[in-house]
Amino acid sequence: MLPVERLKQAADNTLSNKVIFTEGFAYGPDEGYFPLRKNIANWLSRYYAPAQPISAERICITGGASQNLACVLQVFTDPAQTEIIWLVEPTYHLVFWIFEDAGFSGRMRGIPEDEEGMDVAALERALDAFERSGDSASQDDQKKRHKPHRPYRKIYKHVIYCVPCFSNPSGTTMSHSRREALIRVARKYNALVVADDVYDFLSWGVTHPAKPVSCPQLRLVDIDRVIDGGPEDRFGNVVSNGSFSKLIGPGCRVGWAEGTEDFIHGLSQAGSTRSGGAPSQLTSTFINELLEDNFLPEYIANIIVPEGRRRHCLLASAIKTHLGHFGVSFTPDPETNPVAGGYYIWIQLPAVLTATQVCQEALELQNLVLGCGETFAVPGGNAPGGDLHRRLRLCFMWEDEGRLVEGVGRLGLVIQSILTKVR
Ligand SMILES: Cc1ncc(COP(=O)(O)O)c(C=O)c1O
Structure with missing residues (x-):
């Protein structure tokens, strides 16, 4: 299922075009290769059809969902202030180390799921019990921080991790009502929801087996834009973690993040990105070709989904x-x-x-x-x-x-x- 020939052609075209390869070989902009950001934004707008179209400014390029989770935690959490990481259980197990590396060893809690996805009522009860327990940092402790103040970020008090569509490992998809409830809970407790949206495009139905169906649900990040008048502050409460790993191949190490424009700018200011520019700059120029002429959406529809x-x-x-x-x-x-x-x-x-x-x-x-x-x-x-x-x-x-x-x-x-x- 690997699109070898098309990627070879894309690499050849890119490496034959001096304007493109000069940019591809350089340290790129912090937010990533702009043509790819633009093409991803257009593609997502078509696929998810959110209430408002998605602009390139809501997207930054990442080195895939795993690398991006690490950057999200670097910028938007501080182990001295962020309390607990709440994860749907069963959960994608390889995120545990990423949370531990970010200083949250021993501070992860599982929340059960049923056929509608994460049990948000159980999450709310657990958050409430935690806040009342006295384990929550006092006002004085809250003043402690390991990380400096930066104008481009905020530190969230909690993180909620989930895979809303076709979850790894259980294949469960979160219902729309649960998604809305989750965002309201996240706002109430100053939590950032990290939604690993890596399987959304791999969606099929029984009624039209040969055709891909559109994603069964609006993403959490789309709902956060509109529900109850929109985000409570300029950073919002959801980041969508997208990846080409399940669509082209994980070795590409290219993905994207979507959030409010301020959140995305903040994310692009992670220290390692400011030093080296967005990750996977050269590969971004190859993958951009696959979106530019609509090859990838058609490949997903005609090859990956039926297979x-x-x-x-x-x-x-x-x-x-x-x-x-x-x-x-x-x-x-x-x-x-x-x-x-x-x-x-x-x-x-x-x-x-x-x-x-x-x-x-x-x-x-x-x-x-x-x-x-x-x-x-x-x-x-x-x-x-x-x-x-x-x-x-x-x-x-x-x-x-x-x-x-x-x-x-x-x-x-x-x-x-x-x-x-x-x-
Ligand atoms: C839920 C989930 N998130 C992230 C990843 C890894 O994504 P990436 O290759 O983009 O880092 C996987 C891979 O299995 C996954 O299942």
């Missing part, structure tokens, strides 16, 4: 065939969800099995690597009542079709062998 849907359906049907009779269930099911997408299927094992045991035996007996549910638990701050010990994450986008089916067949043999021993 993703095919693989999703194939994996789902293999699970039903090979694992259903053991009592294994899963979400999202492409047969019953009007809109599904992303990369993952989230499996629930029958109560007699644990994910750890299945993963261990799968590796030993079948050389099969699975995503163990507990990997996605927030360290030191689990949401109550979770069932991660019975969960597995399977990815349908990485392996070829034949290997997906074979893998599930082998997982069936592993489960069979454990059940024979247990019974």
Whole structure:
């Protein structure tokens, strides 16, 4: 699915044009390569159709969602003032280290999710309990800071992390009403919502299988622009973390962030960006070509989405065939969800099995690597009542079709062998 030929051509065109390559090889502007910012803004405006079009000034170029999360925390949090990082649980596990590197070790808390995404009422209760507990920094402590005052930023008191569409690992999509509630809670508690919007474009439906459906929901960042009269201050309460990693390839290391113009300017003033300019400047000039002539949106629609849907359906049907009779269930099911997408299927094992045991035996007996549910638990701050010990994450986008089916067949043999021993 990698668009090798088109990217080769884009690199060749770019490196043959002196005006473009001179800019590409240089330290770029802090906000990133302007033509790419502009083209991303136009593309997002078409795809999400927000109430107001998205301007280039709302976008800055990043080195991908992970690198950008680190920059967001560098600029907009201070471990002396920012209290807690609230994460939907299960959550994308590789963000834990990023939060720890930013000074938040031991200060992450999991909030459970259901079929509508993060349980925002539970989040609000937890925030309220925290604020009342006396653990919250006193007025005096609030005056302490590790980071200097800067006119281009504010320090948020809390951070809320989520993957609103086709979440990693559970594939869940947050409903519109939850999104609105989340923004209101974020405003009430001076929290920044970091929305990893990296799977939004990988969206398919059952009714028009060959066609991509538009994103099932408005993004949090779009809602923050309009709800209750718009943002409460010039920075707003949401940053959207976008990435080309799941659309072109993660090795590109190019993504974008969207927020209010002031937030985006502040983000572009992270120390490492001011020193070197926006990351991935040369690659930005290549990727810009793929948007300039609308190649990428068409490629997503005609190649990635139909193939993703095919693989999703194939994996789902293999699970039903090979694992259903053991009592294994899963979400999202492409047969019953009007809109599904992303990369993952989230499996629930029958109560007699644990994910750890299945993963261990799968590796030993079948050389099969699975995503163990507990990997996605927030360290030191689990949401109550979770069932991660019975969960597995399977990815349908990485392996070829034949290997997906074979893998599930082998997982069936592993489960069979454990059940024979247990019974
Ligand atoms: C939710 C989520 N955010 C971020 C990333 C990493 O994105 P990037 O390659 O843009 O750093 C991933 C990759 O799996 C992901 O699932």
